[in-house]
Amino acid sequence: MAISRRHFLKASLASAFAAQGLTLFPASKVFADDTQVIHHASHYGPFKAVVKNGKLIGIQPINDIDEFPTEMLTKGVLGRTYSDTRVMYPMVRKSFYDNPLGDHKPHLRGKEPFVRVDWKTAIALTSYAIAKTIQEHGNEAIFSSSYGGWSHSGLMRPQTLQGRFFNLIGGQSSCSGDYSAGASEVILPHIIGDLEVYSPQTAWEVIGKNTQVFIFVGCDPFKTNRIEFTVADHQMHQHWLAFAKKGIKFISINPQKTYSDAHLGSDVIHIRPGTDTALFTAMSYHLYNSKQHDQAFLDKYTVGFDKYLAYLDGTEDGVKKTPEWAAAITGLSKAQIIELAEIMVIKRTQIAAGWALQRADHGEMIHWAIINFSAMAGKIGKPGVGCGFSWHYGCGGMPQSGMRMPIGLSQGRNPVTKTVPVVLISDMLNNPGKAFSRDGSPKTFPDTKLIYNSGNNLMSHQQNTNELIKALEKVDTVICQDPWWCASSRYADIVLPSTTTLERNDMSSGGTYSNNKIYAMKQVIEPVGESLDDYEIFSRLAFMFNVHDQYTGGKTMMEHLRHSYENSDGPDDFDTFWNKGISHLATPKAADAYIRHAEFYQDPNKHPLHTPSGKIELYSSTVDSFNIADCPGMPKWMPPFEWLGNAKEGQVQVLSPHPWMRLHSQMANTEVNSHESVTGRQIAMINATDAKVRDVKDGDIIEVYNERGTTLCGAKINSDCMPGVIYIHEGAWLQLDAKGRCNSGSINMLTSSKPCSGLSQATSANTCLAYFKKCTDPLSENLAYTPPAIITAKNAIDIWSLQLGTRLKAVSGNKKGTQSKGETLFYGSCSLCHASPHPDEYTINQWKGITKSMFPRSGLNAADQKLVLEFLDKHAKK
Secondary structure (H helix, E strand, O other): OOOOHHHHHHHHHHOOOOHHHOEEOOOOOOOOOOEEEEEEEEOOEEEEEEEEOOEEEEEEEOOOOOOOOOHHHHHHHHHOOOOOOEOOOOEEEHHHHHOOOOOOOHHHOOOOOEEEOOHHHHHHHHHHHHHHHHHHHOHHHEEEOOOOOOOOOOOOOHHHHHHHHHHHOOOOEEEEOOOOOOOHHHHHHHHHOOOOOOOOOOOHHHHHHHOOEEEEEOOOHHHHOOOOOOEOOOOOHHHHHHHHHHOOEEEEEOOEOOHHHHHHOOEEEOOOOOOHHHHHHHHHHHHHHOOOOOHHHHHHHEEOHHHHHHHHOOOOOOOOOOHHHHHHHHOOOHHHHHHHHHHHHHOOEEEEEOOHHHOOOOOHHHHHHHHHHHHHOOOOOOOOOEEEOOOOOOOOOOOOOOOOOOOOOOOOOOOOOOEEEHHHHHHHHHOOOOEEEEOOEEEEOOOOOEEEEEOOOHHHHOOOHHHHHHHHOOOOEEEEEEOEOOHHHHOOOEEEEEOOHHHOOEEEEEOOOOOOEEEEEOOOOOOOOOOEOHHHHHHHHHHHOOOHHHHHOOOOHHHHHHHHHHOOOOOOOHHHHHHHOEEEOOOOHHHHHOOOOHHHHHOOOOOOOOOOOOOEEOOOHHHHHOOOOOOOOOOOOOOOOOOHHHOOOOOEEEEOOOOOOOEOOEOOOOHHHHHHEEOOEEEEEEOHHHHHHOOOOOOOEEEEEEOOEEEEEEEEEOOOEOOOEEEEOOOOOOOEOOOOOEOOOOHHHOOOOOOOOOOOOOOOOOOOEEEEEEOOOOOOOOOOOOOOOEEOOOOOOOHHHHOHHHHHHHHOOOOOOOOOHHHHHHHHHOOOOOOOOOHHHOEHHHHHHHHHHHHHHOOOOHHHHHHHHHHHHHHOEO
């Protein structure tokens, strides 16, 4: 059944807000003079907030922009504003409050009450902890876990503002890579010269005119495109429906029938999780063995085919990678594998591969194997065919305006060069000074004494939660800056309540790739409780460390926003834009004809890829030279450390896809999370056969467990799941019961923190086996969304005892060195997603490929882009 705008709106209207008296107002609604309608925007879409007597009472979707508003917008954004889970005041964990200068019992994090303090005390304690750490251990001992930038859709995101502050006082150790696409963002620049996972896709109009078959591989664009890194407008949705109506055939290779499959009529091929590399390897073998490969394409556009062929035909290891070989691994039949290969080579086929595939052991191999297959079929750079790795993200397929978007404040250069792959945080805490490598470069872990976490739920993101909780006991101080009592707040020593975007001014852009709208995110209501916006919190800390003027640049927030807008291609003057709430930017007609890698295909000498050879590297001598045992120089099938092929009796594979009604852990504390819950706990989707064997019925509480931990979920029997595999959406908040089980259904109680390889050091979360059974002894209802106990202290903290003045004097001042213009532009424009990457993380050739995709979103003109590349050329990996 095709889903329509009417269906979306009907679903939203049918469940319009009961909580808080919030209401979904139709776009045509006219309000009385005592009611304000204020433009705002979010990851979930643009909207108008309806405010009466200073209170938020409802919203209006902007239907001429977003025809498919979801309940995350119509209910979730507003429902969580006045949620009981808001952190209303600055808080300090009891043992830390009782003895800030001595043993504050870190083993009691997450277990004891908090003490309410005023902002003066909170800023003093935070400043003391930072200054003490720097004075005694150096700036490397401060670790920023403020990963990702997904906390909200505006320019002034917490991790950027945090980086700006710390970089002015000597820096901080920080995260590298990400959980989303960490393996591919390291390997693909070696193979095809760009990150690819964050790159625009062939324009939808080209697909509509040329494509005959669309292959989803672990890809569900209807679900994952419900949100965007900036502001979702769901513009690609109508085109997917049009493709199906036109007669484009959809095939989905996935252990589960997805929402996209249901509405596009996909033929679903269930495959054992983690075996896709074997499938594409065997299909490559079949193309060669049946003489259906494109040798002319391979000769002109690729290098390394001779070595790859030696692997395919068994010359290298004595094993031919035949369809029969892959059938035993994947669970598909020989006939299915041959049919798939021949469909893809005979028909004009576009492959859309999701990121979940590479969130597994040997994650670098799968996207590489797909590229090799596509190259052997001669399908890269041509209209309507090839492979893409971002169709499910940012409305991939929408034409690009090419316009400059507004950008946020610069983080500036981080004087500390220590970076830690996000997956290795627990390893870092347990093994300070340990040597490791990433992308062939040797590194060592910092000795972390303080963690600063702003706008990020570390306790939700990180795999192997029990390992992380134990490792955190080695950290002196944990500071969390967040609007809500998520698990990261509950496991902190100091909690600084920040506002939501509804309580401050900001700005964003529309369409991750299309970049055709700029949105005013106007303040809608006054801050809830005593919360402060992130800019104000870090400004106060900057004042304590004598860098306030450098931090603010002498500007108010509205002056920063005006400056940012005026340096974009926004067509209106700032005042007009701010009054209207939206500026629309024109997209050139030529963008409708965009084809991924077309320039390379048309003239590989004039437009080489940014790889060492300038061509697609089926075999990479660079990767091979690193001599990494679990990441060879070409895509190979290697059995994962846990998979159905080595499962013990009773074990199932546990996958952790993105949720339907959350953005990771965001929205878990709202009514819309009921779509994800049974018995108040995260659902686990189970095949009926697996449930029957264990006497589990729909709606039962189940216990899912392995040697790493246990989580309690609500059983949801689902015929769309293949036997032997269960699905627990990531993002449920954490609450441990007296037996150490998560009572809420958090998936990372089960997942492994083992990195997928020594190359990328990325997550292997989908490589996970576990048992499950009916739970007969739940100890309470789920308390994850109940705030912790708050107590009143008998005595105030003696601020003078902290000797704050002496410590601040020892470490205060602007330690930022002089920068060239190119360096200033780089650190000012490449800061939004995470921390700015160090230039030596990539070669200059790789930077050229990466910046080609990123520059259009950076707000830089051609002259500025040239300066940035000159800076990168001097400091890139050699």
